[in-house]
Amino acid sequence: MKISIFGTGYVGLVTGACLANLGHNVLCIDIDENKIIQLKNGVVPFYEPGLKELITKNMGRNRLFFSTDCQEGANFGEVIFNCVGTPSKEDGSAKLDYVFNVAKDVARYSQGYKLLINKSTVPPGTARKCQKTIIEINPNSEVEVASNPEFLKEGNAVHDFTHPDKIIIGVKSDKSAEIIKQVYAGLMRPYLKFLVTNWETSEMSKYANNSFLATKISFINEIANICDLVGADIKEVSQAIGMDYRISPKFLNAGTGYGGSCFPKDIKAICATAKEQGYRSKLLEEVHQLNERQKLVLLPKINFVYPDLKEKKLAIWGLSFKPKTDDIRDSCSLSVIKELLKSGAKINVYDPEAIDNIKEIFGEQINYFNSPEAAAKGTDGIILVTEWDEFRNINLKGIGETMLAKKMFDGRNIYNPNYLREIGFEYFGVGRK
Ligand SMILES: NC(=O)c1ccc[n+]([C@@H]2O[C@H](COP(=O)([O-])OP(=O)(O)OC[C@H]3O[C@@H](n4cnc5c(N)ncnc54)[C@H](O)[C@@H]3O)[C@@H](O)[C@H]2O)c1
Numbered sequence: 001m002k003i004s005i006f007g008t009g010y011v012g013l014v015t016g017a018c019l020a021n022l023g024h025n026v027l028c029i030d031i032d033e034n035k036i037i038q039l040k041n042g043v044v045p046f047y048e049p050g051l052k053e054l055i056t057k058n059m060g061r062n063r064l065f066f067s068t069d070c071q072e073g074a075n076f077g078e079v080i081f082n083c084v085g086t087p088s089k090e091d092g093s094a095k096l097d098y099v100f101n102v103a104k105d106v107a108r109y110s111q112g113y114k115l116l117i118n119k120s121t122v123p124p125g126t127a128r129k130c131q132k133t134i135i136e137i138n139p140n141s142e143v144e145v146a147s148n149p150e151f152l153k154e155g156n157a158v159h160d161f162t163h164p165d166k167i168i169i170g171v172k173s174d175k176s177a178e179i180i181k182q183v184y185a186g187l188m189r190p191y192l193k194f195l196v197t198n199w200e201t202s203e204m205s206k207y208a209n210n211s212f213l214a215t216k217i218s219f220i221n222e223i224a225n226i227c228d229l230v231g232a233d234i235k236e237v238s239q240a241i242g243m244d245y246r247i248s249p250k251f252l253n254a255g256t257g258y259g260g261s262c263f264p265k266d267i268k269a270i271c272a273t274a275k276e277q278g279y280r281s282k283l284l285e286e287v288h289q290l291n292e293r294q295k296l297v298l299l300p301k302i303n304f305v306y307p308d309l310k311e312k313k314l315a316i317w318g319l320s321f322k323p324k325t326d327d328i329r330d331s332c333s334l335s336v337i338k339e340l341l342k343s344g345a346k347i348n349v350y351d352p353e354a355i356d357n358i359k360e361i362f363g364e365q366i367n368y369f370n371s372p373e374a375a376a377k378g379t380d381g382i383i384l385v386t387e388w389d390e391f392r393n394i395n396l397k398g399i400g401e402t403m404l405a406k407k408m409f410d411g412r413n414i415y416n417p418n419y420l421r422e423i424g425f426e427y428f429g430v431g432r433k
Contacts, residue, residue: 001025001182004077006102008035008066010048010261010327011119011150012083014157017051020058021162022186027065029073039066047326047353050158070102074109079183082118083150087261092268093276094123103130103145107137115179117146121206121266123273127170127199146176147199149206154260155324166193170202207270211284214263216251218290224254224431225297234431235413254431256336256385256411257294259321261329264288295335298383298409301428302340305407306380309345313404315376318386318412319351319358326353332411333385334361341365350375352388373399381407387414397423 001024005016008030016028030036035045042059044052058064067073074080084098099120106116116134118127131145147170152160167184171177177196181188188194197205224234234254242249258264267288274281306312321331328334333349337358340347347366349358355368369375372391376382376399384391392414400406406425408415413429420427427433 001079002077003027003183004029004073004080006030006070006073006080006082006105007084007098007120008032008039008045009083009085010046010154010157011152012081013039013044013055014048014051014152014161015081015083015119015150016064017054017058018158018161019183020061020064021054023063024183025063026058027067027073027076029067029070031068031070033068036066036068047324048154048157049324054158070105071109074106074114075111077114079115079117079179080106080110081148082116082120084120086120086122086265086269088265088268091272093272094121094265094269096122096126099126100130100133103133104137106143107134107141110141110143113142113144115146115176116143117148117180118203119148119150121149121210121262121269122147122203123207123269124200124203125273126203131172144172144176145199146171146180147202148180149202149209151206151209154327155322162187164192166195168195168197168202168205170197170199172199207266207273210263210266211270211287213251214258214267214291215283215287217258217263218287218294220252220254221257221294221297221430222290225294227254227431228433231433232431233433234429237431253413255294255387255413256297256332256430257291259295259329259331259334261321261327264291264330292335295332296339297430298336298411298428299339302381302383302409303343305426305428309340309343312380313346313348313378314340315348315350315372315379315382317350317372317375317382317384317391318388319349320354320386323386323388324353326351326357328354328357328361331386333358336383336385336411337362337366348375348379351386352390373402377402379403380405381409383409383411384414385411387412396420396425400424 003024003026005012005028008028016026020026082102086094089095127145127147134141134143169180227234238252271281319333350369350372408425410429417427
């Protein structure tokens, strides 16, 4: 099948590469010329495990192409995926201009029947508005709109796309549902859950999914903060409640809150959608506020040890919003660095993939290192923000000997406090001592 993809970000590029790998002919379009030049030269503009190999292989097999020409994109595919960004506006609502720009291009330039599938996360009602926009621009258009939200996780995106738990589609006709089934035929397994529903339900499912997960994280963080006060251990509390099959152990790791390009913006967007309808989602508004507070949960612990941070130097390990990505959008590290800079601390940072992105924000205000050992040397403490695997079994004993003061502020509770104390560290976790 011939497929066009608009947007070559984390979702569009993964979708394009994976669909090409299933045997489809895929043309990926982006308005960012630099990205397309890089991609044509085999350079992947961001870090996502396994993606470069997939792109190189499918470009080599003449199944994956790149262009900045929206007209070409609108004409090429029988199926067109809309994978452009939907960032937050000032008021928290989703900025849908990019999504509608694609719908307009497809209305203007395409001929014959086309299926435009919104994969971007968009508020309920967007597919309906896209369909209306298309008819307004071109009353003879045969473009049909569908919704197919994406549930992949950065850092595991290729695997998630090729092994989905579920595929949710919102359609107006049986014909479009059949076409989407053909697109994904290569992924179909007897156990794969495939839900066909209407536009709004499909769109809402994505927000409900992310809102639930974000709520679970804020819930366990709230319990962790209480554990801190009463001397309980959050790791064991999480284990205890995770044994209840109605709860499950997933998403029960307390820490410095969630970040990334999805949870924060999606929670704000669904709150804004509810508000437009005259309803205040107090629960979800609070989930967002709690998370903002949680990002700075280590600060009082650092201030307890160092009431004056002016002459202190601290190492931050992990900058991306989670391991295995270079994405720093809404990352907890940004909040921590900003606060520490305000209090006059000197900051050394290390991350396996996200250094260049952080440099664009903080420039010469902080110091960059290419190993965790180098970042920690001569500092008054380590703040672990992102739990990359390479930090888990690192030689803390050796590193401690190079530090001015052995303090560990473990924002993801990855270390054993007893072991750290044994090797001379003072240990501070989130919800555990
Ligand atoms: N990143 C994730 O993990 C993830 C997971 C699931 C869903 N989503 C959703 O998918 C959507 C895309 O997210 P992302 O992280 O891939 O975004 P991104 O910001 O990484 O990429 C979006 C791309 O769209 C391009 N673009 C904008 N307008 C365009 C146009 N008219 N034509 C062609 N390209 C255009 C931009 O230049 C950019 O490269 C968002 O709605 C997001 O919420 C993201």
